[in-house]
Amino acid sequence: METSERGLTEEQKLMRGSCRAFVDDFVAPFIRANWQREWLMDPQARLPAEILLQADRIGIRTLGVPEEFGGVQLDPETEVRSFAVIAEEIARGDSGLADKLVQNWKVSVLLRNLAPRHLQERWFSRLTSDPGFLLAHCLTEPRGASDRWLPYNVPEAAMRTRAVLEGEHWVINGRKQFISNGYDASLFVVYANTDPKLGMLQGTSSFLVPRDTRGLSVARCNETIGCRFMNNGELVFENLRVPRDHLLVEGDALGKAGIYFRPGKIIQAAKNLGVGMAAYERTAEYVQSYVQGGRILIKHQAVALRLADMATRLAAVRALVREAARAVDEAAPDADALCNMAKVFASEEILKVAQHAMELHGGNGAMLDFGVEKLFRDASIFLHMDATADISRLKIVKSMFPRTAGAYAGPE
Ligand SMILES: Cc1cc2nc3c(=O)[nH]c(=O)nc-3n(C[C@H](O)[C@H](O)[C@H](O)COP(=O)(O)OP(=O)(O)OC[C@H]3O[C@@H](n4cnc5c(N)ncnc54)[C@H](O)[C@@H]3O)c2cc1C
Numbered sequence: 469m470e471t472s473e474r475g476l477t478e479e480q481k482l483m484r485g486s487c488r489a490f491v492d493d494f495v496a497p498f499i500r501a502n503w504q505r506e507w508l509m510d511p512q513a514r515l516p517a518e519i520l521l522q523a524d525r526i527g528i529r530t531l532g533v534p535e536e537f538g539g540v541q542l543d544p545e546t547e548v549r550s551f552a553v554i555a556e557e558i559a560r561g562d563s564g565l566a567d568k569l570v571q572n573w574k575v576s577v578l579l580r581n582l583a584p585r586h587l588q589e590r591w592f593s594r595l596t597s598d599p600g601f602l603l604a605h606c607l608t609e610p611r612g613a614s615d616r617w618l619p620y621n622v623p624e625a626a627m628r629t630r631a632v633l634e635g636e637h638w639v640i641n642g643r644k645q646f647i648s649n650g651y652d653a654s655l656f657v658v659y660a661n662t663d664p665k666l667g668m669l670q671g672t673s674s675f676l677v678p679r680d681t682r683g684l685s686v687a688r689c690n691e692t693i694g695c696r697f698m699n700n701g702e703l704v705f706e707n708l709r710v711p712r713d714h715l716l717v718e719g720d721a722l723g724k725a726g727i728y729f730r731p732g733k734i735i736q737a738a739k740n741l742g743v744g745m746a747a748y749e750r751t752a753e754y755v756q757s758y759v760q761g762g763r764i765l766i767k768h769q770a771v772a773l774r775l776a777d778m779a780t781r782l783a784a785v786r787a788l789v790r791e792a793a794r795a796v797d798e799a800a801p802d803a804d805a806l807c808n809m810a811k812v813f814a815s816e817e818i819l820k821v822a823q824h825a826m827e828l829h830g831g832n833g834a835m836l837d838f839g840v841e842k843l844f845r846d847a848s849i850f851l852h853m854d855a856t857a858d859i860s861r862l863k864i865v866k867s868m869f870p871r872t873a874g875a876y877a878g879p880e
Pocket of ligand 1: 609692
């Protein structure tokens with residue numbers, strides 16, 4: 469499709485080209501030849517280390533890390549648009565692999581803005597020197613996620629995970645669930661309540677927690693419907709102690725997390741677009757080669773119309789993702805609303821694209837070894853990531869009408 473290159477800078481075109489080659493030569497053939505591998509019940513055995521090594525070689529593992537610490541920093545004027553281009557391409561090969569990598573970019577952006585310099589030095593150098601190093605961002609808890617996204621800024625909705633300052637250490641107790649890279653990350657950003665009397669916008673703080681900290685346990689790896697090469701995990705903190713300087717933001721950590729979430733939602737939508745592009749490309753090829761009723765499928769008009777519908781939805785998602793990414797790059801006042809629009813719109817449109825792909829593949833669309841159902845499963849995950857569809861819409865309307873739709877619906 470020509471639209472996927474239109475408006476890109478030369479640097480973005482080059483990066484897109486090398487990601488495309490990585491996916492076409494390496495990722496896609498691996499997934500096709502090893503379709504059973506995502507179902508291995510040993511999470512660490514699913515994705516061979518060689519794939520992350522290869523991602524490292526083409527320089528896409530440490531995006532967002534400042535150059536002075538050995539990372540690959542993109543042109544700041546167009547950084548979020550570049551993230552979108554690369555995330556789409558990797559997800560076109562495999563959405564779980566993309567999840568694994570983009571978590572590093574997103575958390576690196578947060579750390580380069582919020583972490584003290586000596587901790588940036590320590591952790592960015594670990595990240596750049598170890599191709600298996602992963603980062604995670606831990607917000608969701610068993611008793612709270614959607615209300616945090618809105619957020620309901622009242623003490624009763626605050627985080628259950630608590631952090632208390634004792635001398636030179638913060639002591640953290642609680643648990644987090646559904647965390648991307650939660651099973652195998654080496655470093656976690658953890659959000660906790662540091663003042664139960666306040667609403668969560670004033671009473672939530674964020675901390676850096678290294679994996680080997682005593683009191684941290686990885687309780688389980690969640691077995692997800694899609695994006696299975698990213699190991700989603702659950703964490704428990706029992707009297708976990710981190711040094712005082714591991715505090716990233718005190719009190720208004722949720723507000724400051726916008727630096728993570730704005731690019732984050734663009735990246736989510738772009739990965740989602742990559743899944744849709746893979747579904748479209750595979751279907752376009754199939755309907756022009758598979759014969760039914762004496763003619764290739766595309767000669768049957770109902771089939772051709774569905775393909776047109778897929779292409780139209782993809783073009784609409786791409787246009788909105790680009791517009792929203794540009795708004796983030798330019799720090800536009802409507803960037804927040806556009807990010808939520810792009811994320812929720814992509815999740816619903818691409819699921820429809822993946823449904824068309826499955827249906828146009830007929831029985832083959834339902835067979836694991838054919839691989840098209842994987843795209844449908846991968847697409848379904850996006851409905852729930854970075855807020856549900858309903859919560860994303862509530863955030864959109866809240867940002868447009870903060871005084872009415874944006875006010876807490878509890879007692880006056
Ligand atoms: C693959 C995957 C990766 C993830 N990665 C991360 C991660 O890295 N870090 C992290 O912190 N979290 C992560 N999450 C968690 C994700 O952000 C949450 O699942 C999501 O925000 C929804 O929260 P919940 O699952 O607790 O659903 P709930 O909040 O329990 O919602 C259940 C249903 O009720 C609705 N609902 C709930 N409250 C309200 C309300 N107040 N008003 C209207 N409707 C409401 C929701 O829309 C939804 O339909 C991940 C989730 C998935 C599936």
